[in-house]
Amino acid sequence: xxxxxxxxxxxxxxxxxxxxxxxxxxxxxxxxxxxxxxxxxxxxxxxxxxxxxxxxxxxxxxxxxxxxxxxxxxxxxxxxxxxxxxxxxxxxxxxxxxxxxxxxxxxxxxxxxxxxxxxxxxxxxxxxxxxxxxxxxxxxxxxxxxxxxxxxxxxxxxxxxxxxxxxxxxxxxxxxxxxxxxxxxxxxxxxxxxxxxxxxxxxxxxxxxxxxxxxxxxxxxxxxxxxxxxxxxxxxxxxxxxxxxxxxxxxxxxxxxxxxxxxxxxxxxxxxxxxxxxxxxxxxxxxxxxxxxxxxxx
Amino acid sequence: xxxxxxxxxxxxxxxxxxxxxxxxxxxxxxxxxxxxxxxxxxxxxxxxxxxxxxxxxxxxxxxxxxxxxxxxxxxxxxxxxxxxxxxxxxxxxxxxxxxxxxxxxxxxxxxxxxxxxxxxxxxxxxxxxxxxxxxxxxxxxxxxxxxxxxxxxxxxxxxxxxxxxxxxxxxxxxxxxxxxxxxxxxxxxxxxxxxxxxxxxxxxxxxxxxxxxxxxxxxxxxxxxxxxxxxxxxxxxxxxxxxxxxxxxxxxxxxxxxxxxxxxxxxxxxxxxxxx
Numbered sequence: 001x002x003x004x005x006x007x008x009x010x011x012x013x014x015x016x017x018x019x020x021x022x023x024x025x026x027x028x029x030x031x032x033x034x035x036x037x038x039x040x041x042x043x044x045x046x047x048x049x050x051x052x053x054x055x056x057x058x059x060x061x062x063x064x065x066x067x068x069x070x071x072x073x074x075x076x077x078x079x080x081x082x083x084x085x086x087x088x089x090x091x092x093x094x095x096x097x098x099x100x101x102x103x104x105x106x107x108x109x110x111x112x113x114x115x116x117x118x119x120x121x122x123x124x125x126x127x128x129x130x131x132x133x134x135x136x137x138x139x140x141x142x143x144x145x146x147x148x149x150x151x152x153x154x155x156x157x158x159x160x161x162x163x164x165x166x167x168x169x170x171x172x173x174x175x176x177x178x179x180x181x182x183x184x185x186x187x188x189x190x191x192x193x194x195x196x197x198x199x200x201x202x203x204x205x206x207x208x209x210x211x212x213x214x215x216x217x218x219x220x221x222x223x224x225x226x227x228x229x230x231x232x233x234x235x236x237x238x239x240x241x242x243x244x245x246x247x248x249x250x251x252x253x254x255x256x257x258x259x260x261x262x263x264x265x266x267x268x269x270x271x272x273x274x275x276x277x278x279x280x281x282x283x284x285x286x287x288x289x290x291x292x293x294x295x296x297x298x
Numbered sequence: 299x300x301x302x303x304x305x306x307x308x309x310x311x312x313x314x315x316x317x318x319x320x321x322x323x324x325x326x327x328x329x330x331x332x333x334x335x336x337x338x339x340x341x342x343x344x345x346x347x348x349x350x351x352x353x354x355x356x357x358x359x360x361x362x363x364x365x366x367x368x369x370x371x372x373x374x375x376x377x378x379x380x381x382x383x384x385x386x387x388x389x390x391x392x393x394x395x396x397x398x399x400x401x402x403x404x405x406x407x408x409x410x411x412x413x414x415x416x417x418x419x420x421x422x423x424x425x426x427x428x429x430x431x432x433x434x435x436x437x438x439x440x441x442x443x444x445x446x447x448x449x450x451x452x453x454x455x456x457x458x459x460x461x462x463x464x465x466x467x468x469x470x471x472x473x474x475x476x477x478x479x480x481x482x483x484x485x486x487x488x489x490x491x492x493x494x495x496x497x498x499x500x501x502x503x504x505x506x507x508x509x510x511x512x513x514x515x516x517x518x519x520x521x522x523x524x525x526x527x528x529x530x531x532x533x534x535x536x537x538x539x540x541x542x543x544x545x546x547x548x549x550x551x552x553x554x555x556x557x558x559x560x561x562x563x564x565x566x567x568x569x570x571x572x573x574x
Contacts (some may be wrong), residue, residue, distance in 0.1 A: 088364060089364055089365060089366065167414075167418065170407070170411055170414060170415060170418075171415065171418055173404070173406065173407055173411075174404045174407060174415045177404040177405050177406050177407065178402050178403075178405070179364075180361065180364065180398065180402060181398060181402035181403070181404060182404075182415070183364055183386050183387075184359065184361055184386060184396050184398055184402070185395065185415050185418055185419075185465070185468065186386060186387040186389075186390030186391065186395070186418055186468060187387065187415070187418050187419075188385065188387045189364075
C-alpha cells in the first residue's frame with residue numbers, strides 16, 4: 001500500500017512538472033488563439049539565460065532571476081513587434097507556423113549566446129529525498145518535486161486571480177474571444193500580446209528552473225513541450241486549472257500504468273501512455289475536461 | 299468675434315471629406331464619400347449589401363487597418379481635428395466608438411464582464427464605472443437579470459443590447475452603429491431603435507448608423523445618406539428622403555400608381571460595374 005501511494009505521489013509530482021509547461025501554452029492560446037509551438041524552447045531559453053547570467057557574469061541568484069525576467073519581457077516585445085504585428089488577421093495555422101520558426105530562432109540564439117553544453121542549475125532548491133516524509137510516513141519523495149508543486153500552486157492562484165478579477169485579465173479574455181470586438185472597445189491588441197507573452201515567458205522561466213534543477217539545462221529540455229500536448233488535450237486548451245489537473249492525471253496515469261500494467265504487456269508504457277489517453281479524449285471529449293464549451297447559437 | 303463663434307457652433311461634429319478606401323492595396327471600396335454628422339444628431343447611412351456602409355463606419359473608427367484596409371484619399375475630422383491617423387483605442391478615448399455588425403459579444407465572458415470591457419480605456423475610477431453600469435442597466439433592464447449569464451447563451455436581442463451597452467460604458471460622444479436590426483425580430487428592432495432615440499435625447503449621444511432597413515432608419519434618423527457602389531448618390535433630411543420617389547421605389551418598396559416596367563427603372567449607377 002505504501003508502495004502504491006509512493007507511485008501515485010511521484011506521479012503527481014512529475015505531473016506538476018508537465019503542468020508548468022502546459023500552463024504557458026494555455027496562457028498564449030487563451031489570449032491570442034495561437035498554439036505556441038515554441039513554449040518548450042522558451043523554457044529552455046529562459047533556463048539557459050539564467051545559468052548564463054550566473055556563470056558568465058557572476059550574478060547572484062536573485063539578480064540573475066530579475067535579469068532573466070527582463071530578457072523574457074524584451075523577448076515578448078520583440079515577438080509582438082516582429083512576428084505578431086505583421087501577421088495580424090492571418091489564419092491561426094499561419095501563426096502556428098510562425099511559432100515553429102520562432103522555436104528554431106530561440107534554440108539557435110540560446111546556442112550562440114550561451115553555448116550548447118549541458119549545464120548544472122543550482123539555485124539552492126533543496127535536493128534529495130524529503131526526510132520528513134520518509135520518517136513520518138515512510139514515503140520517498142524528492143524535495144524538489146514538493147517545491148515544484150508548491151510553486152505551481154502559488155502561480156496558478158496568482159494567474160486565476162489575475163484573469164478573473166483584474167481589468168487587464170478581463171481584457172485578455174475578451175481578446176481571446178473576439179479580436180475585432182476587443183479592438184472596437186479600445187483594447188490595444190499590441191499591448192495585450194506583449195503582456196501575455198511576457199507572462200508566458202515568466203511561466204516558461206519557472207518551468208525551465210524546475211526542469212533544469214531536475215535534469216540539468218540541456219537542449220533536450222525543449223522536447224518536454226511534446227509531453228505538454230497530451231496534458232493540454234486532457235485539460236482543455238483554454239483552462240488554467242485544466243492544465244494543472246491534466247498534468248497530474250497524465251503523471252499519475254503514466255507511473256501507475258508503468259508499474260502495474262508494465263510487467264503484463266512488457267513495459268515502456270510510460271512513453272506512450274499520455275498520447276493514448278489524449279487520443280481517447282480527442283474521440284470523446286475534444287474540448288478536454290475543463291475546456292470552454294464551444295458555444296454555437298442556432 | 300461673434301461671427302467666428304457662430305462658425306464654430308455650426309461646424310459638424312464629424313465630417314468625412316471625400317475619402318477613398320482600398321482593401322489589400324487593390325480593391326477600391328469607397329470612391330470619394332463625404333458626409334457630415336451634426337452634434338447630437340442621428341444620421342443614417344443607407345444602401346444595399348456591399349454599398350460601402352460598413353467600410354465608411356470602419357474608416358471613421360479606424361478598424362479598417364486591422365482588415366488590411368487603407369484610407370488613400372480624403373480626410374476625416376472629429377470636433378475639428380483630423381482623426382484618420384488615430385488608433386481605435388485613441389478614438390475610443392476621444393469618444394468615438396463603433397458597435398460592429400453582428401454584435402460581436404465576448405461569448406465566454408458574462409454579460410456584466412462584457413459591459414465592463416467597454417470601460418477599458420477609462421481612467422476615472424471604479425466608482426464612476428459602477429455608476430455607468432447602473433445607467434446601462436436602467437436602459438436595458440433585461441441585462442441586469444442576466445448579468446451573470448455567459449453572453450454566448452443570451453438571445454440575439456440581448457446581445458445587441460450588450461453590444462450597445464458595452465459601447466455606452468466608454469462614455470462616448472458618438473456611437474457608430476452598424477446594422478443594429480440584423481437578424482432581429484421586428485419588435486426587437488423597434489425596441490433597439492427606441493433605445494437609440496432615448497440615448498440620443500437623454501444622454502446626448504450622437505449616432506451615425508448604417509442600416510439596410512431603410513424604413514425604420516428613416517423614421518428615427520434626422521438625416522440620411524444613400525450609398526451605392528462606394529459613392530453617396532443621394533442625401534437629405536429623413537423627411538425629404540421618405541418622400542423621394544426613387545427612395546420609395548428602390549428602398550421602401552412603395553411605388554406610386556402602376557407598377558413600373560423593370561426596363562424603365564432609372565438606375566443610379568451610370569456606368570457598368572466592371573468599368574469602374
